[in-house]
Amino acid sequence: MSMVQNFPFFSIIIAMFSGIVSSVLDGKRARDLSLFAILVTTGMSVAVLHFCIRSGQSYTYMMGHFPAPWGNEIRAGVLEGLTAVLFGLVMFFAVVGGMDHTAVDVEKGKQNLFYIMADLMLSSLLALIYTNDLFTAYVFVEINTIAGCGLIMIRQKGRSLSAAIRYMIMSQLGSGLFLIGLSLLYDVTGHLLMSPAKEAVAAIEAAGLYAVPMLVIMAVVSVGLAIKSGLYPFHYWIPDTYGYATPTASAILSGLVSKGYIFLLVKIFYRVLGRENVIASEIVNVLFVFGLMGMLMGSVHAILEKDTRRMIAYSSVAQIGYIYMGIGLGTQAGMVAAVFHMFTHSATKALLFISAVGLYEVSGDRKDFRSLQGAGYRNPLAGIGFAVGALSMVGFPMLSGFISKLLFATSALQSPHKMLPTVIALAVSTVLNAVYFLRLVITLYTIPTKPDGADSVMPEKTQAAWGDKKGAWKLHLAVSCFILLNLVLGLYSQPIVGWIGSGLAMFD
């Protein structure tokens, strides 16, 4: 066994350990440690990805001295490595970009707690990605939920507390359903590890036993994870949570947390329940319908929203809808498109949240359309970042959103029954996306006129504040790297799509 194969385990443990150690550090050191841990784990994920691509296969890693059905196990393949790399990058730039706001929003003595949450969030995301054991998945879903709650409520201002309560209630409902599903599954299969559980499920399906429990398991697990990732009818915690948390937390929650659950769902579909069984059970059709509704309704809500940050949050509802629609298509191509859109959305939504923060900074921390007029001139890079993110969400060529829409459309062509609704919903949703995103982009580049007719790009106060602003490089670094990430996903999509395909093939 080569050293690289240990890296998934190392990266989980390093993230956890840095969280534990941060409890005795002060805010600054905790932050540095957290950034260091994210960098190291991302580096390790790159190595894992490289290893898996070169060797062309996945491997399992025994957590302890006992082999598969008895001890814990994790598993790494191309898709796991790729997701871990992307999540690590997004997390790093989200923490860097929102650093100064974290320092302002969070009480001084509690800043290390914020970074504890971030570290444990990272470890739980990595564990959700790498896990090969259903109960390990549940434990880390729990850590993920609590850490998410902490990230929201640590900004004890405005409505963040009630947003955290909403998040907690909805999320716990999702976890509860997921746990019920796991216990039922254990009852009929007798296994918690994914590979033996899959064999047991195949045997059950072949023998035609337990048809009702299997259906309920699929439904409960999918609905539980769908609630946690904010699929349309269960989305109502999203705008508050993403709208009132500190920028780093918003970027992490919208970009990564919901994606972690979707990744877990995909993994369970492939590695436990069996893709054919899930498709045969029609659960995917339910997800498909909800996904379509989410695509349209999320955009409609976003259009009606006046607070721009909540608007971005509502756009997440639409994008999650896209992902579930891709899963709901029930084809391999649809799944590839869904996973690719997962990546697109993490990179783009984090970019939008972080660059929006740069724009609010120069607009007196106001978030309505009026105050944001001309903000694109006041903070040029953030304006460009926002425009790139918006265009990517709308599906502008060269950017990652275009590729995912293309993939969705082409995969829809392969499933005759769902082709028409998918393509129509894609078209309508793209137009709706364009309506609200381009409206904001146009607002950003509209020079506000004063009542006396004089143009003024900068209110005097904010001009002074922006001129003196030190440490703006962090935001700039984050925004430029996110733009780069978007371009990479958009321009080098071919190998990435290929890796996703081979990674999904390794799941079987």
Next chain:
Amino acid sequence: MSRLRDDYENSWWRRFQGWVDGETDLLAEGMEIRVPGRGEDKPLRGARHEQEKVRGQHNEPAAAPEGSRTVYNGRGIRCFRRFYQVMSVLLCLSIIFVLLWTVSYLPAFGNAGNPDNNEVSARYIERGLQETGAVNIVTGMILDYRAFDTFGESCVLFIASCCVLVLLRIDAAEGDEKAKKRLAEANDRIFEPKNDIILQKCACILVPLILVFGIYIVLNGHLSPGGGFSGGAVLGSGLILYLNAFGFGKTERFFTEKVYRRMTLSALTFYCLAKSYSFFTGANHLESGIPLGTPGAILSSGLILPLNICVGLVVACTMYAFYALFRKGGM
């Protein structure tokens, strides 16, 4: 445009949207609208509906207190709210029904031929003692076979206590009057020491017994039923009883926030490092070199005993910390 907006605010689409957004849910309103000083009104949420009914019968104009929303006085909304409640109860009942119905299809409990009586549990039972050295198979399972999950669980406790710290700890910075006021409000130490003789005498007898019993459960976790989680809970409750009887002045001689942090840190660090070593050697098929000892002896079963102690410390500290934070916003 603006006129359109106004119409829109009253349209049913807006209401539908509000419903989807959860704007009319009880939580959002119930949090802020209660204005104190309305003598006869019971401030409980459950009572509100009765009170509304009364108001409806007398046909009073809705005397909404300032700052409250007028939404829930409208008849349509009230019917809608009732409908909403009925529907949510129906939804819950139908989910309960579906789950119970599913249970009837599951294999009967305790049947030897059940799917969960497979090679997994067979090996735990037959070779658990030999492989983990723990007489208590459950402990062997959670701290050796599936130790990674248990590590995750102790991190759940850790992060939960961090969240409580975020919510309840009050840091009174220099010159921050507001925080100082909150601290003074939260601190009920001014009533201390209570010096309740009965409580103190009982505590004098009980606390040592409880603590010794807790330590016994933790240390004997690999030999008899118990272990870190249950023993830690016993230890924590013993500390809380002591705190209640004798006040913070006494407990702070040995248990401050610093001690709490150091204990949690060292316990979790030890757990992390020890288990990492064990996972690493296990996965790479190396000898771990940790002796399992004689099964049944107190010093046996390899890492399980120290890990139990770590888990016990984390649990005890977390319980005590929760209690202290709820009482005075600090430790």
